[in-house]
Amino acid sequence: MNQHDQRIPRRTVLKTVGAAGLAAGFPYIVPSSVLARAGRPGANDRITTAHVGLGGMGNAHLSQMVRRMKEGTINVAAVCDADENRLRKGSENAGPQADVYRDYRYILERKDIDAVFFATPDHWHAVQMVHAAQCGKHVYVEKPACCTIEEGKAMVAAARDNKIVTQVGSQGRSQPEAYLAHRYLVNGAIGKVTHVECFHYPSPVDNEPVPDSDPPPELDWDLWLGPLPWRPYNKRYCHGTFRWILESGGGQIRDRGAHVFSCAMWWMGADGTGPVTVEATGTSPSKGLWDSAVNMEVKFTFKNPDWIMTWTQAPNAGPRGEKRGPDEDPIVRDGYGAIYHGTKGTMTHWGGDGGTWVERKVREWEPPAGFKDVYNGGHRGEAGHHQNFLDGIKTGKKTVMNIEAAVGVANLCVLANLSFILGRKLQWDQAKQEIVGDEQARRMMSRPQRAPYHL
């Protein structure tokens, strides 16, 4: 039996239906009205989930699925982490019905699991998503989708070839005020947008560097490191802090860029497109382990249609959030967002992730008769984005942040960091998904992965 045969018989049957059903509109999961009494999903209608990576976002996803489990629509069957302390806490959060694992591949072997949530460090996203797809699991994976161009290609191919549903955790697309901003822009309220000016505060500097050391006993460092080249453990390179290492988290532009750019590509109708050039400059931390850009300026140039997107990562970048009334949802994260410059005006939003806020004129805008409506996730935080994923599993419909869209966004972040690392402008061929005219940059479109943790 090869790796593609490791699927449950029920799934095999459903996937056979699903493959054709994607076009015909057949659901992946048999509706509860067929298998159970109306109004309450039957056991066969519940989506069985597993949760890999049990840090902040991982537990947020898990808590939401536990809530849905109590409502009878989800069965949380397994939790997994390479850190035993996190696994123990995750097990408490998940409840006694959920099995515990250190190695996510045990989960992929299980025939009863329909969908896997991956909230692992960025360097694991592609490998785990591809492996899960090859085992027939639907995947919700945290953003940014990929660390390299070739990882992104593999993710798209794996989802397509295995006909799975994917959702990437740029949940800004599903926020209520993201809906308002999107609707405002696509109905031409500020005319043709020619410049999306993204802003963000700097990446931190490791001002308390420590030498490499042995990993703590609860952590499987080999598994945590996974596909990355082996290196000794360092306290400043692990949970959370991986964000500031180029080979893993990639700094603010990959952490929050994956949110702010996600909104931009979605609202601009630019999913599936890409820039023709990317040019980044920035400052590196002068000391410490963290090596992602502290301050950064990036320019992405798009053609046909012509527009540019810029990223300014600097102290006091962008406008502060507008004051809101006592009955209004306060803007609690105004250090990042974007200003959309159109031929008839501007629009500013703050945040872009689980908190997305737009300026008052957008919230108060009354759409004209016959206006074009857009997707509305309808809930703050992750709930709407989760629902969109679960709906995708049941109906076969593409999710709002499917892997193709998410890889397109992640590629912006990857290309910006490559340009910063190399200190030169890059030419990008969107159709071929490759860098043009720069042999070193082309080699860096992939990073060979440590065995056996490879795509």
Next chain:
Amino acid sequence: MTIDELIAKISGSDETARGEAWQNAGPLGAAAIKPLAPLMDHKDTEIRRAATRAAWKIVRHAGRPDARREARAVTDELIPLLGDGQPWAVRREAAWMLSEIAGSRAVEPLAKLLNDKDLREHARAALQRIPGRRSLAALKAAFEAAPEDYKPALAESLRIRGQKVENVKSVKLVPVKSTAVKQVGR
């Protein structure tokens, strides 16, 4: 900045000067690699880190389009850093640096590292990345000679290089790590 100034600033105690020095090391080119090498294994973590980053800056600068002679010159300086007399961390970094800019002249010294259990994954990665027939031939030869437990890794490199490898199964989906955590409530 001269090479002597680079070395002095990286070895010195002024953190700001050290930071500026390594960040501006790129144009100093191949000639700076040899003097940087001892500092890449310095007992002071920050000096070691700055020296390594300076070498990376040189590699990234030399790899720019239309600078092939510079890339070759840097390659020639990096190859000796793969040698037995160098510390593990320096050899590891040299392998990855070569993966970005080297041509066929780096293949043989990298292939030798495939016999070293502590370095073979880094050497395999570099050979996988360096295009051309010689790197492919080196991977094939290593695959034939490799112990059974290392064949899957080399097979993966060969697959990525477009080769069919049918007699070695991928182990990427095989779980091996068990947890000691007891499930809550059981």
